[in-house]
Amino acid sequence: MLLEVSGLTTRYGSISALRDVSLSVGDGEVVGLIGPNGAGKTTLLNTVAGLLPPAAGTVVFDGTDVTGAAPEQMLKSGLALVPEHRRIFADFTVAENLRIGGITLAATERAEMLEEVVEVFPFLRSRWDAMAGYLSGGEAQQLAIARALMCRPRLLLMDEPSLGLAPVLVDAVFELIAELRDRGRTLLVVEQNAARMLDVADRAYVLRSGAVVGQGAGSGLLAETDLFDTFVRGSAA
């Protein structure tokens, strides 16, 4: 397994946002992480990426124990996070956003990667010198993903990539996830849009109140857990 999380607990003060969470992601897999608002999905990604210190449990990446490592160390070992709300640098140009994404690379490698991500996201070339703050929501999301890909991650964590996007752009995001999957990328994706995520993922974990309450593949997962109502009817209402 590329990523092995076991018994992970994360606390905000005295409140446990994650309780004894275990999950794994294999090389080349696309794994979904679904669950209602406040289930701890973002907390899980942020803890794995090193933004939050775990209170208990271990994170093993590619056979090495990286529990509690700083975000920059996690990135160096090959794990990149597209954070919640994208957090692209609004005052930077598109090109600068991509360059900072490749800061850990040597200059020649960085230039190669710029070519590579522009191939995946052709619109970036036409907006090369535009301020990232002026991009549309869909473009900004693509830039955030492109920026994370710049460092040649072996595992890409994505936090709600479809959040706040118009329906047609949501389609584009899921097409992109499918494309990255077909290119052999390893992804761990947090999504509220459970049904759509289960379509593109190899398998998924269901998180509720900070704990894993189900796992499996395909739309059967929703029926198996008692979360069908929360997700499907709840989000449609």
Add this chain to the structure above:
Amino acid sequence: MTELVQNLIDGLGRGSIYALLALGVAVVFGVMHLLNFAHGELITVSGYAAYAAFSNGWSWYLVAPLIVVVSVITNLLIERIAFSRVRGSSEFTQLLTSFGIHFLVAAIFLMYVGARVQTFAEPGWIADTYSVGPVRVEVFDTVVIIVAIVTLVLTAAVLQRTMFGLSIRAAAADFDAARLMGVNSDRVIRGAFALSGALAGIAGIFWLMRAGHTSPTSGINPMLSGVLAALIGGLGSLKGAVIGGLALGLAEVMLRTWLPGGAAALTQGVVFSLIALLFIFRPGGLVNVAHAERV
């Protein structure tokens, strides 16, 4: 008219020094959200280094680079010894720490060197002037303005064109997002302190040249000017820091000339009143920093 031009040049010269100090304050504030009240101590420490060097027969040409080097090293040491230990604490804790360093440095020199003001010779050309038409211009102001412009252009180039500059700007915009990109937090903070120290060092050369002395409390005035100018410009904005520095320098010089005879001694008080007024109408300073992406 002649007097106005003369005052403008004088104010720009003074303001250039403030701008370099303010820029150093702003660089550190941007990356760490620390308003560094210990910034002026860089001038205290390098002032004593300059005094020691002069006592050993050094000339200004050797002392000037020494001041920059000492200022950079001092700032890195202050970061290592003090600020690195309160990193991640509340902004108030960091602020108090910077106050602590400010007083501590003064106390160390007071205890181990003494309260006496240590003087050294100003360079011979400091009072020289030359004429441009009816305007008499100080060589000193000219040198200060040219050096400040070159320093600002170089700093801008570093911040805009190098990966180091990009990482400083990224860390200032969103520290966690920068770390997620692989920006090393230790390295970027140390880099910010080194840059800030270098800028204070260059400002310090001219500050010490003009003052011609150093004492345990030498850091107060440059600290006040740098912090105030950064606040006037709008904390977090590098452009604002430069504008704030120039504005402060010009305001001081203009007020000194325009205030009626007896009131000229109140220049400082009037400047502070103007700053208070500015903050009433523009609490964010002259240049507002948008944090649209900050959530």
